[in-house]
Amino acid sequence: MIDTMERPATLEKPVTADKETKKVKRVLIICSKGKLEDVYAALVMANGALMEGIEAKMFFTFFGLEAIKKTNADHLHTATVGNPAFMPGMPTVLAGLPGFEAFASFMMKKEMDKLEMPHVTEFFQMIDAGGGEIYACKLAADMFHLKKEDFIPEVKDIITVGDMYALAEGEGTHMVFI
Amino acid sequence: METVLTQALPVNKEGYLLDSKLWTPEWAKEVAAQLNITLTDKHFEVLKWLRDKHASGVPLTIRKVGASGLVDIKEFYALFPGGPLKISSKIAGIPKPASCI
Numbered sequence: 001m002i003d004t005m006e007r008p009a010t011l012e013k014p015v016t017a018d019k020e021t022k023k024v025k026r027v028l029i030i031c032s033k034g035k036l037e038d039v040y041a042a043l044v045m046a047n048g049a050l051m052e053g054i055e056a057k058m059f060f061t062f063f064g065l066e067a068i069k070k071t072n073a074d075h076l077h078t079a080t081v082g083n084p085a086f087m088p089g090m091p092t093v094l095a096g097l098p099g100f101e102a103f104a105s106f107m108m109k110k111e112m113d114k115l116e117m118p119h120v121t122e123f124f125q126m127i128d129a130g131g132g133e134i135y136a137c138k139l140a141a142d143m144f145h146l147k148k149e150d151f152i153p154e155v156k157d158i159i160t161v162g163d164m165y166a167l168a169e170g171e172g173t174h175m176v177f178i
Numbered sequence: 179m180e181t182v183l184t185q186a187l188p189v190n191k192e193g194y195l196l197d198s199k200l201w202t203p204e205w206a207k208e209v210a211a212q213l214n215i216t217l218t219d220k221h222f223e224v225l226k227w228l229r230d231k232h233a234s235g236v237p238l239t240i241r242k243v244g245a246s247g248l249v250d251i252k253e254f255y256a257l258f259p260g261g262p263l264k265i266s267s268k269i270a271g272i273p274k275p276a277s278c279i
Contacts, residue, residue, distance in 0.1 A: 047240075053260035115279075116241065118279070122241075126244070129244070130252075130255050
């Protein structure tokens with residue numbers, strides 16, 4: 001049972017005063033990719049921060065915008081071509097067959113459902129409910145001709161790179177780039 | 179300042195109750211007070227739900243609490259600010275949640 005499970009000693013160390021003052025207070029997660037696994041990495045980290053009482057801000061740019069587009073958020077795919085870690089030994093010519101990517105993504109989502117991982121839009125709702133903030137990159141939005149109404153309602157604003165750095169202001173901020 | 183619990187029960191290094199069966203509402207109130215939370219009936223409803231789920235061996239996640247019908251996720255964060263699942267589990271006298279979602 002979980003009750004009796006011992007964690008490694010390093011995880012159980014009492015929090016020292018030094019550790020207390022240097023705590024992670026805020027994370028800024030920049031997601032520049034639109035692949036299922038990259039977007040989930042960003043979502044899990046942002047939500048995980050909120051669960052620990054750490055402020056979380058997310059900034060989506062370039063292909064990352066796919067994750068916050070109303071029409072696409074729940075239809076992200078994993079890459080079957082150009083991804084050597086995906087089914088090692090699978091010839092690229094087969095992995096590139098029509099429908100293969102959709103099938104692989106479907107299978108992956110099925111595994112995620114088993115772990116009760118929320119779908120992308122629900123994940124954003126959870127992050128929003130937990131006080132997390134979600135932003136889109138102005139330059140990328142302009143480039144892809146996207147407006148605020150094209151994004152899911154949890155997107156607070158479309159902001160510049162300067163505004164993004166302002167989100168990271170303050171001591172104890174960590175930035176993650178995906 | 180660290181206040182001393184009048185209802186001292188055995189806890190682990192992180193303050194989680196070692197045996198969830200020893201839990202009492204009075205102990206919960208004191209632990210919550212140390213975390214600057216004043217427990218209301220709503221808090222107790224959530225704590226009871228968490229304890230019931232734990233007793234039946236269900237791994238807990240924030241998402242499940244949100245789907246419990248008692249509180250939505252936003253309310254859960256408001257009831258137990260600063261890491262709701264960890265803090266509520268501590269007050270509920272159940273082990274630290276081992277969930278990533």
